[in-house]
Amino acid sequence: MTASCHLHALSAYVPDAILTNDDLARMVDTNDQWIVERTGIRRRHRLDAGANASDLGVAAARLALDRAALDAASLTHVMTATCTPDLLSLSVACIMAGQLGAGPVMAFDFGAACTGFLYGLSLGQSILAQNPASRILFVCTEALSRRVNWQDRGTCVLFGDAAAACVLSGDARQGQAALEDVICHSDGTQRDLITVGGGTACTYELGQPVRDDFFISMQGRETYKHAVRQMVNVCEDILSRNALHMSDIGLFIPHQANMRIIEAVGSRLKITPEQLFTNVEHYGNTSSASIPLALSEALAAGRVKPGTRVLMTAFGAGLTWGAALLRF
Ligand SMILES: CC(C)(COP(=O)(O)OP(=O)(O)OC[C@H]1O[C@@H](n2cnc3c(N)ncnc32)[C@H](O)[C@@H]1OP(=O)(O)O)[C@@H](O)C(=O)NCCC(=O)NCCS
Structure with missing residues (x-):
């Protein structure tokens, strides 16, 4: 559809x-x-x-x-x-x-x-x-x-x-931008890699102090490996099903989780420094807000012109991951 x-x-x-x-x-x-x-x-x-x-x-x-x-x-x-x-x-x-x-x-x-x-x-x-x-x-x-x-x-x-x-x-x-394509995936078998507590699985009696399960927990090394692999794969998929190559991408905005993940994804996809936008240095990982926050800064910095095609990719708890193409 x-x-x-x-x-x-x-x-x-x-x-x-x-x-x-x-x-x-x-x-x-x-x-x-x-x-x-x-x-x-x-x-x-x-x-x-x-x-x-x-x-x-x-x-x-x-x-x-x-x-x-x-x-x-x-x-x-x-x-x-x-x-x-x-x-x-x-x-x-x-x-x-x-x-x-x-x-x-x-x-x-x-x-x-x-x-x-x-x-x-x-x-x-x-x-x-x-x-x-x-x-x-x-x-x-x-x-x-x-x-x-x-x-x-x-x-x-x-x-x-x-x-x-x-x-x-x-x-x-x-x-301002047309959504050209979007791919969303998940793998619930890897659900323990990153969790944010506070739901009904965190059972407490009234007056009991919260435990570790109330907070963010993460297996960093494993998460890193999945993040790089899945973001690279889904970017290759979205490019291929739209008959595009990385050279057709004006701006690449990956989820701003971690500069090492971004660099690993960028080097596998052969992204040039001119194509990449990052702001993780200033904000850390802001989860769902990360890509639109980066895109809004890229727009303000004049990195997007009429006709620019933007490739975005993300990865997170669930596990979930995906990619999308926007054309300005
Ligand atoms: C979290 C992350 C930066 C940790 O880096 P790492 O190289 O994998 O480090 P490790 O977790 O293996 O820990 C290595 C050592 O550093 C220590 N360490 C962890 N956090 C530290 C910190 N903030 N400061 C100093 N030392 C730290 C660990 O305790 C460990 O010490 P040990 O060797 O004495 O046990 C890395 O795993 C990562 O980027 N993972 C993906 C995280 C992410 O982006 N998640 C969100 C995806 S949406």
Whole structure:
């Protein structure tokens, strides 16, 4: 099923507070050199006490609606990718729709971890195939600092908080970018490699302190191997089924998890420095928000011109992974 799906008004928001590698070195046994050498990350943003994923998402959504000159009341859907929702129920999308004044829209969250942006593009395409007049506010928002185990040096250095939002519609005239293709995959047999706790599998009695299972846990080495292999494979698949080569790609935006993963994927796919965009240094891994945050910065930096074809790929808990092609 193919349908016209156009992305526009992409906007991102990060909270003000910054946590540097030196800040982390005061909390756990780590240091700036180790973190930079193994991950490329130098700092990450962290939301304030009392704020939640919905607050970041609303801030990004307001920027997107302003940019699109759209009234929230004209939306038909609010769709949120997040693995750190405010609550197990109700959805972040409902909270945001209420705060934005979106009216009785269809509002829902979905969980695809760091592949959330690509899964959302695929979902948006399906919604637009059903009703081409749909106007979807798509928000990726993550409050990962709320599920980071600040005693686990193997994971606490990796993650940051951020949100990004865009409007998906079938109207080419409004479109900044056309979705040319998207592939989404999963492998639930590898579900233990990365988990974020806090769901009903974390069983607690009232008053009992939380345990490690409440927080992000990850088998770093194994995750690394799967991430590189699957992102390379899915990029080769999407290029081949569209009869494209890497030389047809103007900009490559991989999930910003870790510079070493990005470099390994880039060297296998023979990406040139001119094709690659990264900002993991400034934000760490912001899960579903990572690709749209990078894409919005690439747009602001003038790295995308009319006609530029952008290849994006992501990998995350589930396991999930995928790739998508956008044409500006
Ligand atoms: C997390 C990651 C950077 C760790 O690098 P690594 O080279 O695999 O390191 P290991 O986990 O094997 O640990 C090596 C040593 O470094 C130590 N170490 C781990 N984190 C550390 C830190 N922040 N500072 C200092 N030392 C650290 C370990 O304890 C271990 O010490 P030991 O040898 O004394 O036991 C790497 O595995 C990785 O990038 N994995 C993928 C992570 C990711 O991107 N996940 C999200 C995908 S969506």
